[in-house]
Amino acid sequence: MGASGSTSVLTTTLKHCTLFKTDRSPACRAVMMALDAMNLSITEVDVNMDKGEHRYPEMLVMNPLQTLPIFKDRELVICDSHAINTYLASRYNETGRLYPKDAGGRALIEQLLHYDSGVVYPKYRAASYPVLYDKCSSVLPEHACEVECTYRELENMLVGRQYLGGCWVTLGDISVAATVSTLNILVPIDKLNYPRLSSWLHRMSEEIFYITANKKGLGEFTRRIDSSSVCDDVFKCPRSSEGRRARTGTPETEFQ
Template sequence: MGAGKSRTALTSTLKHCTLWKSDRSPACRAVMMALDAMNLNITEVDVNMDKGEHRNPEMIIMNPLQTLPIFKDRELVICDSHAINTYLASRYRGSAQLLPRDAGGRALVEQLLHYDSGILYPKYRAASYPVLYEKCNCVMPDHACEIECAYRELENMLVGRQWFGGSWVTLSDISIAATISTLNILVPIDKSNYPRLSGWLHRMSEEVFFMTANKKGLGEFARRIDSSSVFDDVFKCPRSSEGRRARTGTPESELQ
């Protein structure tokens, strides 16, 4: 059973933590899913990347790389989704399920996080950025081929298992799900060629945290891919993770 269906911990509110994010970004959605899987409630601030808000001076001070997400816990600033998620799991949940405490189990999860950051995410950026920012109307064939190669690798990784990180959902599944569900919009996963990967993504899509934290951003990304217009963020003011979850229509009992 996945983390989103089995967790029983009460929500913890971290008033000193803030996440700057854009729902369209897979990296941001990975952090949002981790927050929801761990029942952590923090302040979330939407950043309109189409308007260049991530390049504002105050944002550059926090993250000179000018990328999202940006996470701040008091004076600590972390700007990589994988590092943010492992920090949250270690610091505030001590979750042996999402991030194993033993050295070997944690290394296996971190190995997959590196795969996402070093291989999957660059493929997403290469394929999507020309469409998002350069008025290209399709995914280039060489980029589509690279994505198909990643699908084959992931299909092989799932031999004999349901989840990438082991016998249950871990942070590695969450990060990979954020990227793969987005790649699936650009280059749909062929169920006949990749039955294990397709089945895994379906199981992930049934997790509560996937529905509360990933589905909206996926829809926004799909609309942005299909349109040349610039979308303004609907929510301008800082809000909480708890408030975001409440707007999904998911019964509160399912989120506890």
């Protein structure tokens, strides 16, 4: 058991917060995993990007970039998964385990978040978009080569440590895991070439928050890659994070 906690941990319900998302997006799943790791429950609204719902006028007011996720806390709107997660950890999580309170510790985690947003995620987009939207049958060789370079970098970053952030799971691990687990579908991680990276991803996959917030979206992404067909949303929305996790019997508090 890692930072995800258990069903006996008190869940905090933030009724004034809403997450607009789509499960097949790694960025959205990173926020969902962070919510589950911090035992926070907010309203979640599924947005069907295949039907262009992210371009509706009310969505463009919140995010002119036409991307997901979009997070709203009363009048505050944040549209980057890394910024959303650090905000949630700073504002609503007091443990400091996922996101340290000291400046040095935070800088190390933010370094990982910038690595994900500046290096790993762009390679995911480059590799996946031709398959998703241009009807390519497989990842282009040059993009696969770039993904392999990232795997080598991550393998080196894990020398002497169990997690990218150190001895336990941090927001950095969560963001990178969301992206790398999706890349692994496109360019499978070779266990012989990247044993540390493979072991790290396996450890992450056993975390409760990974199971509740990442596995379903990975399945949707895999089906989309395999069939190049439009995926219909399975769940009606809006719903709460707590409902998505289906942790019945978990005590809740309201954070007004």
